[in-house]
Amino acid sequence: xxxxxxxxxxxxxxxxxAPDAPIVTMLSDEAAVQPAPGEVLRVAPLVAAxxxxxxxxxxxxxxxxxxxxxxxxxxxxxxxxxxxPGRILSRILLFHEPGADRTHLDVSGASDxxxxxxxxxxxxxxxLLRRRPFGRMPPPGERPAxxxxxAVDSRPAAPDPLRALEGAExxxxxxLAGLAMLTDGPVLLCLPVGADPALGRGVPRLRRIxxxxxxxxxxxxxxxxxxxPARGDRPVWDLHVEDAAAIGGLLRSGSxxxxxxxxxxxxxxxxxxxxxxxxxxHLGALxxxxxxxxxxxxxxxxxxxxxxxxxxxxxxxxxxVLVRRAAARPPHWFVAALGRASRxxxxxxxxxLEQALGGSIPAAPILRALxxxxxxxxxxxxxxxxxxxxxxxxxxxxGAVPRFSALLRVFLDRAAIxxxxxxxx
Amino acid sequence: MIRGLWDRETVALLMIAAVAPLxxxxxxxxxxxxxxxxxxxxxxxxxxxxxxxxxxxxxxxYAGALTALAVAMLxxxxxxxxxxxxxxxxxxxxxxxxxxxxxxxxxxPATVTAMFLGFGFxxxxxxxxxxxxxxxxxxxxxLGVGFGVMSARLAAGAIVAAAIAxxxxxxxxxxxxxxxxxxVLLVADPVTSAxxxxxxxxxxxxxxxxxxxxxxxxxxxxxxxxSVAAAFLASLAAPLLDExxxxxxxxxxxxxHG
Numbered sequence: 001x002x003x004x005x006x007x008x009x010x011x012x013x014x015x016x017x018a019p020d021a022p023i024v025t026m027l028s029d030e031a032a033v034q035p036a037p038g039e040v041l042r043v044a045p046l047v048a049a050x051x052x053x054x055x056x057x058x059x060x061x062x063x064x065x066x067x068x069x070x071x072x073x074x075x076x077x078x079x080x081x082x083x084x085p086g087r088i089l090s091r092i093l094l095f096h097e098p099g100a101d102r103t104h105l106d107v108s109g110a111s112d113x114x115x116x117x118x119x120x121x122x123x124x125x126x127x128l129l130r131r132r133p134f135g136r137m138p139p140p141g142e143r144p145a146x147x148x149x150x151a152v153d154s155r156p157a158a159p160d161p162l163r164a165l166e167g168a169e170x171x172x173x174x175x176l177a178g179l180a181m182l183t184d185g186p187v188l189l190c191l192p193v194g195a196d197p198a199l200g201r202g203v204p205r206l207r208r209i210x211x212x213x214x215x216x217x218x219x220x221x222x223x224x225x226x227x228x229p230a231r232g233d234r235p236v237w238d239l240h241v242e243d244a245a246a247i248g249g250l251l252r253s254g255s256x257x258x259x260x261x262x263x264x265x266x267x268x269x270x271x272x273x274x275x276x277x278x279x280x281x282h283l284g285a286l287x288x289x290x291x292x293x294x295x296x297x298x299x300x301x302x303x304x305x306x307x308x309x310x311x312x313x314x315x316x317x318x319x320x321v322l323v324r325r326a327a328a329r330p331p332h333w334f335v336a337a338l339g340r341a342s343r344x345x346x347x348x349x350x351x352x353l354e355q356a357l358g359g360s361i362p363a364a365p366i367l368r369a370l371x372x373x374x375x376x377x378x379x380x381x382x383x384x385x386x387x388x389x390x391x392x393x394x395x396x397x398x399g400a401v402p403r404f405s406a407l408l409r410v411f412l413d414r415a416a417i418x419x420x421x422x423x424x425x
Numbered sequence: 426m427i428r429g430l431w432d433r434e435t436v437a438l439l440m441i442a443a444v445a446p447l448x449x450x451x452x453x454x455x456x457x458x459x460x461x462x463x464x465x466x467x468x469x470x471x472x473x474x475x476x477x478x479x480x481x482x483x484x485x486x487y488a489g490a491l492t493a494l495a496v497a498m499l500x501x502x503x504x505x506x507x508x509x510x511x512x513x514x515x516x517x518x519x520x521x522x523x524x525x526x527x528x529x530x531x532x533x534p535a536t537v538t539a540m541f542l543g544f545g546f547x548x549x550x551x552x553x554x555x556x557x558x559x560x561x562x563x564x565x566x567x568l569g570v571g572f573g574v575m576s577a578r579l580a581a582g583a584i585v586a587a588a589i590a591x592x593x594x595x596x597x598x599x600x601x602x603x604x605x606x607x608x609v610l611l612v613a614d615p616v617t618s619a620x621x622x623x624x625x626x627x628x629x630x631x632x633x634x635x636x637x638x639x640x641x642x643x644x645x646x647x648x649x650x651x652s653v654a655a656a657f658l659a660s661l662a663a664p665l666l667d668e669x670x671x672x673x674x675x676x677x678x679x680x681x682h683g
Binding site for chain 1: 426427428429430431432433436478482483484525526527528529570573574576577615616620621622667670671674675678682
């Protein structure tokens with residue numbers, strides 16, 4: 001199946017690595033295990049400050065789902081376990097410890113769905129999965145209606161997923177076969193046009209989807225919305241193709257790969273670069289030597305949907321360093337009051353807005369429904385298939401205040417509460 | 426995180442840029458009286474924007490200038506300043522500002538003004554449209570579509586419907602120039618026209634269809650008058666056409682995904 005080739009927009013972000021730039025391996029001395037922005041993880045820590053842990057060793061379990069384990073991305077000494085009141089994880093800070101070992105899990109039981117599920121939960125690979133609706137980690141017992149594996153990423157300056165895959169094609173097939181055990185529905189492998197036809201061959205219930213270039217077509221949300229919309233009773237998972245290969249590697253060797261491919265880009269850099277680094281790496285260590293002098297902010301994620309952070313987010317594959325513009329003189333109080341009085345700002349449907357949602361979603365109706373708080377219409381038009389990153393381009397294009405991605409998060413959180421209530425009743 | 430520039434005022438300025446050739450042609454042929462008329466409209470629309478700024482904290486918009494231009498070009502002539510001020514005030518306030526300003530209105534304030542003046546003062550003569558204005562209007566549509574602020578589907582729907590009418594021998598020879606000018610000034614407004622793909626095709630076709638219908642059957646109507654009436658009815662139908670388009674889209678999705 002093939003989706004229309006050329007749609008969407010191109011967003012300039014300053015220096016970015018060429019698609020075929022050399023890949024350097026840079027392991028930072030510090031790394032942190034932390035929740036995704038907005039995610040609340042109540043944890044029971046298994047380590048304390050000062051402990052030496054092997055790579056892949058469990059660091060904490062979730063209190064409401066103790067099967068889900070957070071694991072160390074590298075051999076390390078635990079520097080700090082920061083919990084907010086309510087045992088909400090802020091971060092677990094790790095210092096690299098060269099002597100420490102690597103954990104190998106027993107993979108002999110992973111030949112059926114239950115065993116594979118236990119392996120993913122115990123190895124920390126569960127965190128690589130994202131569930132729609134609501135855009136969070138799936139609950140441990142869930143069986144999704146479909147799994148999307150994204151081998152395209154159209155965000156500005158994103159690393160090419162197929163390059164991340166080089167040398168791991170066999171692991172990918174193993175990982176896809178494992179993912180197929182976790183669902184009764186299809187596994188949809190989204191590939192760029194003209195990708196190697198051998199990828200994923202022989203995997204049961206696999207559908208290859210060819211995706212054209214242009215942001216936002218390479219976001220999982222657009223593909224989920226078009227091909228297999230998520231609903232409360234029909235959840236859909238998505239993960240990056242490199243993570244699918246990592247699951248294959250886990251099935252082969254019993255441990256997760258040490259590194260992932262990350263691009264470093266942004267207008268505050270002299271040049272971009274492609275690095276292989278550990279999950280949760282320190283962002284400054286990856287970008288500091290390329291940064292031009294002057295004030296700047298470091299984001300985990302792309303220039304559109306990234307968040308200012310010190311460490312790489314759980315699913316992020318981009319570091320963006322942006323020039324921090326000097327704060328303009330605060331506007332006159334009257335002008336400022338006017339700006340606040342007219343929120344949410346009106347939405348003018350333009351061609352750019354349509355392209356910002358890929359052209360196949362009725363952009364103005366769904367965004368107007370979100371801005372007006374009309375949850376029923378938003379849900380009817382498929383907002384449950386989307387997460388914040390899918391509306392980041394619409395935020396960029398319209399300069400919306402408040403951001404549509406924030407409004408979508410409010411809608412999703414409210415829908416999640418209603419869904420829980422309906423299930424409990 | 427970076428932000429783009431396409432907020433409401435950018436769109437309004439691009440709309441003004443798109444109709445600038447039309448405005449220039451109109452001022453060139455209209456001379457000083459046309460310029461004075463435009464200045465008066467700008468003053469009245471600006472005054473209402475200022476009043477709503479002070480009384481309701483509604484930021485003013487450059488779109489007020491679009492309204493002023495459209496009213497100056499399309500409203501019936503030969504009226505006194507009081508009547509004009511009354512009509513434009515009704516259009517700007519009841520058509521736009523009471524809804525919260527440009528971007529939240531459901532009908533174009535210039536369309537409301539022209540209809541109001543046309544109904545209220547039927548003896549006043551409607552302006553004529555000459556060939557240079559019509560060509561400037563077509564250029565304006567091309568500019569607007571190129572800037573991305575006017576919908577290509579809307580224009581295509583109108584052209585397709587007009588072509589069908591022409592093939593059927595119902596071509597509105599006497600109305601097409603006025604219809605083009607009214608299209609760029611009133612129908613192509615991105616806020617009050619349909620917002621879905623299919624809805625835009627339908628609205629464009631509805632506008633052209635109504636123009637054909639009125640040109641054939643409305644005895645005694647001038648081209649501008651019947652085009653404005655067609656624009657008014659088409660923009661009132663736009664939400665319904667959007668609903669139809671969404672309904673069709675949801676039906677198709679329901680069939681595919683269950």
